[in-house]
Amino acid sequence: MHSKIARVTTLGDLPLRDDLRGQTPYGAPQKRVRVALNVNENSHPIPEDVAHDIIARVAQALLTINRYPDREFTELREALAGYLGHGLTAEQLWAANGSNEILQQTLQAFGGPGRTLLGFAPSYSMYPILAAGTGTTWIAGDRDADYELSPQTAAAWVERTSPDIVILCSPNNPTGTPLSLGTIEAVYAASRGIVIVDEAYAEFAPDGTPSALTLLPGRERLIVSRTMSKAFAFAGARLGYLAADPAVTDALRLVRLPYHLSALTQAAAIGALAHAGEMLAMVDEIKEQRDRIVTVLGELGYSPLRSGSNFVLFGGVEDTSAMFDQLLERDILIRDVGIPGHLRVSAGTEAETTAFLEAMAALSSKS
Structure with a gap:
């Protein structure tokens, strides 16, 4: 018998998509x-009494873990709408495993081959990676001095490139730069497609700073993305969410995986939101x-x-x-x-x- 010598497989040996070759993971x-x-x-760390309540809710969910979770995570969406306020309803809320999955689902629904995503560099390094993963062409627009982004600069880039999707990080990561509502309004007015405002750090803004949530009425192409990872100290739970027109959530149902939010994640997030005041203290x-x-x-x-x-x-x-x-x-x-x-x-x-x-x-x- 002849023994076969196993060859060490490298990434280069695999039939990887051409557009992913040479890419670097996050x-x-x-x-x-x-x-x-x-x-x-x-x-x-989260307060001990809150942790005990969350544990109790997760334990309760475990009793029926043999069944699939609520595919529409209705209770969680209602809790998220209650937390955000601004007259939002559960139908306008969507959640996923971290805001990165929220952005990925959005690009799956509205991006893809032949479509473009405009962002303003430097910004969150996952944006071009998510674009590459969904076959969406990434366009990096320029910022003003000190990494600011004025309405004029942002709108000019939109008019010049006519992107299918624009993503605005507010405040911007990694620079921390705040973004004015005026810039968001200018981008939306100049765009023909989806406008995403990534408000992952919104809770840390100075008191009285208006959220892009205030701009949602009448703007069906606007999406505001949030996360529980930062202000809620819930990074390990992986829960991101967005607010938008109900038609947007209908679009995301077309690309989400079945039962994508586990029963344990839903229970933990609902528990955290029930103690929002303590969690945000x-x-x-x-x-x-x-x-x-x-x-x-x-x-x-x-x-x-x-x-x-x-x-x-x-x-x-x-x-x-x-x-x-x-x-x-x-x-x-x-x-x-x-x-x-x-x-x-x-x-x-x-x-x-x-x-x-x-x-x-x-x-x-x-x-």
């Missing part, structure tokens, strides 16, 4: 460190730590950008790789997002923020 460094401030998580503290980072980094000679999110992008870094490594040596992990001379740090607890700022002060004194 990924942030995952390291066990004392202070992890790299992926914009909410580092505050830490938001003000996170905003305080974000503002503290902006102030102290400015005093240390760096150039932090204004931020409406739970993170800060700061410039003035001579060697980003060296600073990243020096902080890592101190057991502090932040993010190099690929913008020359800039690094990004999440606002953590007071203790975590103090550790980061003390390390930055120590590094600055050596330079």
Whole structure:
């Protein structure tokens, strides 16, 4: 008998789609460190009494786990509508496993081969990856100085490229830059297709900041995407959602996988929303730590950008790789997002923020 020698298969050996060859998957460094401030998580644990209630709801759902979950996740959609307010109804809400799946389903329904998605770089690195995965052509528009995005600049890009979908990150990741309602209105007026406003960090905006949710009436092509990962400290639960015209949710039913939201996910999310006040109690503290980072980094000679999110992008870094490594040596992990001379740090607890700022002060004194 002749034994066959197994050949090691590489990605290049596989019959991968041509448009995916050479692509790089999304990924942030995952390291066990004392202070992890790299992926914009909410580092505050959820209140213990809330956790116990969520556990009880998940346990109840387990008793019928042999059956498929509610395909329409009706109770969850009602809870989400109640949380958002703005006169929204359950028919206008949709949910999925994280806002990334929300965006993926939207591109599956409205994008695809021969269609285009316009975004404004630098922005969330998953946008072009989701575009590639759905066969949608990605167009990267330019921003104004300091990564701002004016109505004039945004509308001009829409008029020039005539995209099928426009995605606006509000506030923008990775820069933290807030986005005005005027820019959203200008983009919608100039566009012929779907306009997505990604409000993943909306709860961290300054008090009184209006949401794009206020623009939904009369704008059937507008979608506002949200997540429970950030302000709700629910990153591990994977629950994203959107608000839009009911016709949009009908479109997403055509592309979603059957029973895509597990009974356990639905139960956990409903439990969290039932305690929204307690779950969001830490938001003000996170905003305080974000503002503290902006102030102290400015005093240390760096150039932090204004931020409406739970993170800060700061410039003035001579060697980003060296600073990243020096902080890592101190057991502090932040993010190099690929913008020359800039690094990004999440606002953590007071203790975590103090550790980061003390390390930055120590590094600055050596330079």
